[in-house]
Amino acid sequence: MTNRTKRGYDILHDAALNKSTAFTAQEREALGLRGLLPPNIGDQETQMRRALENMRRKHYDIDRYIFLSALQERNQRLFFRIVMENIEEIMPIIYTPTVGEACKEFAHIFRIPRGFYVTAQDRGDIRKILDNWPEPDVRVIVATDGERILGLGDLGANGIGIPIGKLALYTALGGIHPRHCLPIMLDVGTNNAELREDPLYLGLQQERLSGEAYDSFIEEFVTAVKDKYPKALLQFEDFSTPNAYRLLARYRNQILCFNDDIQGTAAVALAGIYGAIRITKMALKDLRVMFLGAGAAATGIGALMAAAMAEEGLPEVEVKRRLWFVDRRGLVTQDQPYLSAHKRPFAQNQPAMDFETALCAHKPHVLIGATGSPGSFTERIVRYMAQINERPILFALSNPTSRAECSAEQAYRWSEGRAIFASGSPFDPVHMEGRVYHPGQGNNAYIFPGLGLAAILGEFTSIPDILFSTAGRALASCITDQDLERGTVYPPLTNIRTVSLTIAEAVLDHGEALGLVQAKLPPKGEARRAFIKQQMYDPIY
Numbered sequence: 001m002t003n004r005t006k007r008g009y010d011i012l013h014d015a016a017l018n019k020s021t022a023f024t025a026q027e028r029e030a031l032g033l034r035g036l037l038p039p040n041i042g043d044q045e046t047q048m049r050r051a052l053e054n055m056r057r058k059h060y061d062i063d064r065y066i067f068l069s070a071l072q073e074r075n076q077r078l079f080f081r082i083v084m085e086n087i088e089e090i091m092p093i094i095y096t097p098t099v100g101e102a103c104k105e106f107a108h109i110f111r112i113p114r115g116f117y118v119t120a121q122d123r124g125d126i127r128k129i130l131d132n133w134p135e136p137d138v139r140v141i142v143a144t145d146g147e148r149i150l151g152l153g154d155l156g157a158n159g160i161g162i163p164i165g166k167l168a169l170y171t172a173l174g175g176i177h178p179r180h181c182l183p184i185m186l187d188v189g190t191n192n193a194e195l196r197e198d199p200l201y202l203g204l205q206q207e208r209l210s211g212e213a214y215d216s217f218i219e220e221f222v223t224a225v226k227d228k229y230p231k232a233l234l235q236f237e238d239f240s241t242p243n244a245y246r247l248l249a250r251y252r253n254q255i256l257c258f259n260d261d262i263q264g265t266a267a268v269a270l271a272g273i274y275g276a277i278r279i280t281k282m283a284l285k286d287l288r289v290m291f292l293g294a295g296a297a298a299t300g301i302g303a304l305m306a307a308a309m310a311e312e313g314l315p316e317v318e319v320k321r322r323l324w325f326v327d328r329r330g331l332v333t334q335d336q337p338y339l340s341a342h343k344r345p346f347a348q349n350q351p352a353m354d355f356e357t358a359l360c361a362h363k364p365h366v367l368i369g370a371t372g373s374p375g376s377f378t379e380r381i382v383r384y385m386a387q388i389n390e391r392p393i394l395f396a397l398s399n400p401t402s403r404a405e406c407s408a409e410q411a412y413r414w415s416e417g418r419a420i421f422a423s424g425s426p427f428d429p430v431h432m433e434g435r436v437y438h439p440g441q442g443n444n445a446y447i448f449p450g451l452g453l454a455a456i457l458g459e460f461t462s463i464p465d466i467l468f469s470t471a472g473r474a475l476a477s478c479i480t481d482q483d484l485e486r487g488t489v490y491p492p493l494t495n496i497r498t499v500s501l502t503i504a505e506a507v508l509d510h511g512e513a514l515g516l517v518q519a520k521l522p523p524k525g526e527a528r529r530a531f532i533k534q535q536m537y538d539p540i541y
């Protein structure tokens with residue numbers, strides 16, 4: 001439907017309305033577009049072909065990223081259709097790994113402002129400036145303070161690329177209309193001196209707010225969001241781990257929110273483990289799992305896995321003996337000084353030991369890396385895992401690809417092709433001794449779009465942890481035997497919209513049973529699934 005208040009040139013410069021060469025003769029006449037477009041009228045398919053040809057001609061992914069960003073600003077529906085119909089090719093460009101490069105380069109590739117900036121200088125005015133955002137009905141906000149962007153550290157205001165990328169996935173994969181999406185950069189400064197000294201840097205050139213100043217800034221922001229967009233889901237993204245846990249604990253029962261690094265990662269990893277144990281034919285409660293890294297991602301997975309093991313009837317003391325965490329200081333033990341709160345539930349009553357010693361002592365079936373430290377699954381480690389397990393389960397989750405604990409090729413080569421491997425960022429299939437191995441991508445993009453869709457359609461009051469188990473199980477239910485035969489523990493990305501629909505339905509049903517739903521929904525079953533599908537954004541014109 002064309003907006004009747006805009007005409008001519010203005011329509012061509014409104015990304016939500018623009019169809020460019022696909023405007024029909026009648027539309028060109030009615031909207032005052034004659035003369036403003038080349039005469040040959042094309043359809044969206046032809047435009048897609050042209051745009052893809054242009055994009056593929058570029059030599060570097062960062063240039064493809066820039067090209068796609070410009071397309072999104074020019075013709076939103078064409079952009080989203082291209083993403084949706086070419087997801088395996090495009091997701092690594094608009095999201096990890098290329099988005100990592102785009103964030104690092106942000107100040108140098110900047111063309112037009114995108115997203116919304118709330119800065120330390122806006123204190124006292126945050127509610128007022130939110131009125132500058134043009135869309136009145138925002139339903140999903142992804143906000144970061146840029147302190148831990150992927151595994152790349154403090155990138156300050158350059159981190160805006162992450163909320164922009166995630167919200168593009170909310171639309172492309174979860175079908176949430178772009179006008180309901182708001183990417184926010186909370187610029188509280190940066191402790192990255194190199195960035196601050198870059199003359200092209202676009203963020204506040206000051207050290208990060210901390211302590212009370214930081215907390216009151218976030219409090220003002222959350223209060224403003226609650227007032228301006230009371231139905232919005234707020235996704236906390238790429239905060240430092242202590243802040244990630246603190247903010248989630250403080251706000252999870254005050255507003256509709258979640259932290260994707262802790263909770264989304266947990267759900268996607270749990271789904272991958274459910275897939276992997278269908279190959280190894282073990283019960284979840286019988287697994288011994290070792291985590292390299294004990295930050296937000298790893299401990300989030302640990303907590304959800306502990307809950308899932310307990311649900312299978314494993315007593316709490318036993319659960320603790322199944323989950324082992326190793327960080328930079330070695331095995332996480334109770335007598336480690338300055339143990340952060342998020343590690344405490346997993347601290348073992350054991351002597352201090354390094355990673356290799358812990359591995360030999362506890363012989364895990366599953367090794368999960370979430371360190372941001374590339375190469376930390378060494379050849380010795382992978383070979384040892386393959387020595388003690390017929391099918392070692394190795395998840396190298398650190399992003400972007402350059403930060404993965406080991407590559408897919410290394411995992412397969414060092415385990416003689418026996419590893420069940422998944423990573424956070426994509427790896428190409430590996431060809432080895434006449435066989436092809438297909439690594440799985442444990443990307444949170446499998447979870448948050450469907451979960452978010454459920455939360456906003458149901459107008460949930462909150463999202464308890466149990467719904468992340470539900471989402472993880474729903475994702476696992478989409479893994480077919482053929483996927484597992486190919487060695488991958490996730491469904492193909494090409495199915496991801498159906499996966500999102502399945503997750504949304506499961507989460508809505510469970511949310512309703514828990515009394516979290518405020519919206520009026522069609523009854524469970526076919527009618528509800530059809531309703532969800534009908535709500536999903538369709539970019540075709």
Ligand code: NAD
Pocket residue numbers: 148149150151152240241260261265268292293294295296297298326327328329369370371372373376397398399400403423424425442443444
């Ligand atoms: P974090 O900084 O909170 O945690 C990193 C942890 O790794 C810390 O406990 C640190 O001590 C430990 N560590 C670092 N180097 C180590 C080494 N060489 N040996 C042992 N331990 C080491 O970060 P986080 O939020 O937990 O994220 C970690 C990584 O996980 C990032 O690269 C992030 O991109 C990735 N991640 C992946 C997914 C996914 O794949 N779905 C989701 C979220 C985060």
